[in-house]
Amino acid sequence: MIGSSRLEGADTIVAIATPPGQGALGTVRISGPAARRLARELFRPWRKVPVFPPDRVAVSGTALAPASPGDPAPATAERPSSVDRMEPLDHGVLVFFPAADSPTGEDLVEITLHGSPVVLALFAAAAQACGARQARPGEFSYRAFLNGRLDAVQAEAIDDLVRARTAHQARVAHGQQTGALARAVEPARQALVDWLARLEGSIEFGATEDEDFLRRKDLVSGLAALAASLDGLLAQAGRGLLLNRGVRVVLAGEVNAGKSTLFNAWLERDRAIVSESPGTTRDILEAEVAWEGLPVMLVDTAGERTGVSPAAGTGMDPVEQEGQRRGAAARIDADLVIWLLDSTVSPAVPLPPPVAGEAERLLVMSKADLVVPRDGMVVAGLDPGNPLAVSVRTGAGLDDLKRAALALLAPGWDRRERPLVTRLRQQGCLQRAVTALTEARELAASGAGEELIVVPLGDVLTALAALTGRGDLEEVYDRVFSSFCIGK
Numbered sequence: 001m002i003g004s005s006r007l008e009g010a011d012t013i014v015a016i017a018t019p020p021g022q023g024a025l026g027t028v029r030i031s032g033p034a035a036r037r038l039a040r041e042l043f044r045p046w047r048k049v050p051v052f053p054p055d056r057v058a059v060s061g062t063a064l065a066p067a068s069p070g071d072p073a074p075a076t077a078e079r080p081s082s083v084d085r086m087e088p089l090d091h092g093v094l095v096f097f098p099a100a101d102s103p104t105g106e107d108l109v110e111i112t113l114h115g116s117p118v119v120l121a122l123f124a125a126a127a128q129a130c131g132a133r134q135a136r137p138g139e140f141s142y143r144a145f146l147n148g149r150l151d152a153v154q155a156e157a158i159d160d161l162v163r164a165r166t167a168h169q170a171r172v173a174h175g176q177q178t179g180a181l182a183r184a185v186e187p188a189r190q191a192l193v194d195w196l197a198r199l200e201g202s203i204e205f206g207a208t209e210d211e212d213f214l215r216r217k218d219l220v221s222g223l224a225a226l227a228a229s230l231d232g233l234l235a236q237a238g239r240g241l242l243l244n245r246g247v248r249v250v251l252a253g254e255v256n257a258g259k260s261t262l263f264n265a266w267l268e269r270d271r272a273i274v275s276e277s278p279g280t281t282r283d284i285l286e287a288e289v290a291w292e293g294l295p296v297m298l299v300d301t302a303g304e305r306t307g308v309s310p311a312a313g314t315g316m317d318p319v320e321q322e323g324q325r326r327g328a329a330a331r332i333d334a335d336l337v338i339w340l341l342d343s344t345v346s347p348a349v350p351l352p353p354p355v356a357g358e359a360e361r362l363l364v365m366s367k368a369d370l371v372v373p374r375d376g377m378v379v380a381g382l383d384p385g386n387p388l389a390v391s392v393r394t395g396a397g398l399d400d401l402k403r404a405a406l407a408l409l410a411p412g413w414d415r416r417e418r419p420l421v422t423r424l425r426q427q428g429c430l431q432r433a434v435t436a437l438t439e440a441r442e443l444a445a446s447g448a449g450e451e452l453i454v455v456p457l458g459d460v461l462t463a464l465a466a467l468t469g470r471g472d473l474e475e476v477y478d479r480v481f482s483s484f485c486i487g488k
């Protein structure tokens with residue numbers, strides 16, 4: 001299985017590790033068997049060091065690049081570098097990590113130079129001229145995974161951490177990076193290995209129920225407890241997945257209802273044009289905010305003119321019609337539509353029917369500061385006892401609306417929760433494990449033979465191993481013969 005084998009015979013890869021564009025600093029990473037040689041060819045330390053590059057010590061010096069850029073012949077083993085003459089490129093700092101404890105599990109060099117895209121590109125090209133290959137996306141982490149430095153969930157967590165858009169996402173990703181999910185699953189996995197070992201022992205040695213290492217009743221309840229513990233992880237998976245991908249909330253409603261005003265208020269900046277003339281917004285405007293740590297893409301759209309059918313050609317500006325068409329499309333892509341109803345329009349205009357596939361609507365009365373609440377404000381779909389009313393002018397109701405939206409978007413959301421399952425892949429592995437566990441428990445409860453029960457239990461173990469990309473069935477066999485030694 002790939003997770004447990006070291007990566008043999010790998011080539012050496014190079015990449016600029018910092019984002020594109022200018023910055024104070026930029027880092028080039030080189031990983032692979034030739035990393036040490038490349039460090040010597042591409043970097044001249046300022047101070048004499050007994051051995052260059054020293055392990056895990058930052059060394060200042062001059063980075064070099066080929067003197068005459070051209071089309072160098074490919075490097076070979078005898079003549080690894082095709083470059084004969086190097087010239088200074090920039091000053092920088094080099095750190096060498098020997099394979100034994102490097103992040104990738106291979107010799108790794110990180111050279112930090114000034115953050116000039118040109119300098120960094122020339123330096124990466126110099127490494128290639130000396131025999132390295134341009135790394136593929138994610139290849140450093142992939143090598144770390146193949147070399148056992150990371151499990152699959154940890155590798156995903158690094159990706160999540162780099163992509164985190166809210167502090168909460170970053171904290172959750174960091175938890176996963178430390179192996180929190182693998183640790184949470186481990187007790188269940190251990191228990192499972194134990195059950196499998198007992199069952200295998202019983203099959204192998206023909207032990208009967210009286211020999212008290214395998215009572216059927218205990219097996220059934222043990223498997224139920226295992227399923228419950230994995231179910232607990234799955235229960236948070238929905239929120240973990242939401243945290244990872246974020247949600248889309250579309251602001252919709254009649255023209256002039258106050259959508260753009262609310263959009264700006266939630267963004268805390270003057271992003272959309274607001275005016276008292278109806279039909280101001282035409283384009284779709286998007287901006288991301290964090291609600292209780294959940295990334296929320298807010299989408300402002302063109303207002304509707306109920307009763308005015310765009311198709312009927314009522315003389316409505318074609319640009320506005322196009323805006324409405326785009327707004328309707330945005331409501332299909334949404335996770336939630338907040339539909340604003342202008343409190344000052346009385347009686348409230350009828351709601352246009354939802355477009356096919358439109359996300360759930362949350363109805364809200366806007367401009368609450370302009371009206372005295374009165375009994376007549378009953379609108380179809382609004383809870384008459386508890387209409388959500390907001391005023392951006394006074395700020396009234398804005399937090400309640402956010403809470404109501406969050407309750408619909410992510411039931412049970414609590415920013416103190418750190419979900420361990422944040423990806424569909426992880427959820428799928430756990431789901432497979434629970435399904436197979438259920439099957440095994442049912443077999444056990446119905447009195448099926450042990451040789452039948454071990455089949456789905458093996459599937460559970462495979463699913464859990466797939467979760468982290470580690471472990472295999474061999475472990476079970478080790479346990480059978482090492483810890484069960486039933487008199488040969």
Ligand SMILES: Nc1nc2c(ncn2[C@@H]2O[C@H](COP(=O)(O)OP(=O)(O)OP(=O)(O)O)[C@@H](O)[C@H]2O)c(=O)[nH]1
Nearest residue numbers: 255256257258259260261275279280281303392393
């Ligand atoms: N008093 C008061 N006025 C508001 C409130 N919200 C919006 N308005 C005003 O209502 C008018 C329309 O606001 P917009 O935010 O442009 O409305 P919209 O729904 O985006 O309008 P369109 O883009 O034309 O569909 C502006 O004059 C706002 O200042 C509010 O809470 N209280």
Ligand SMILES: [Mg+2]
Nearest residue numbers: 259260280281
């Ligand atoms: Mg608007």
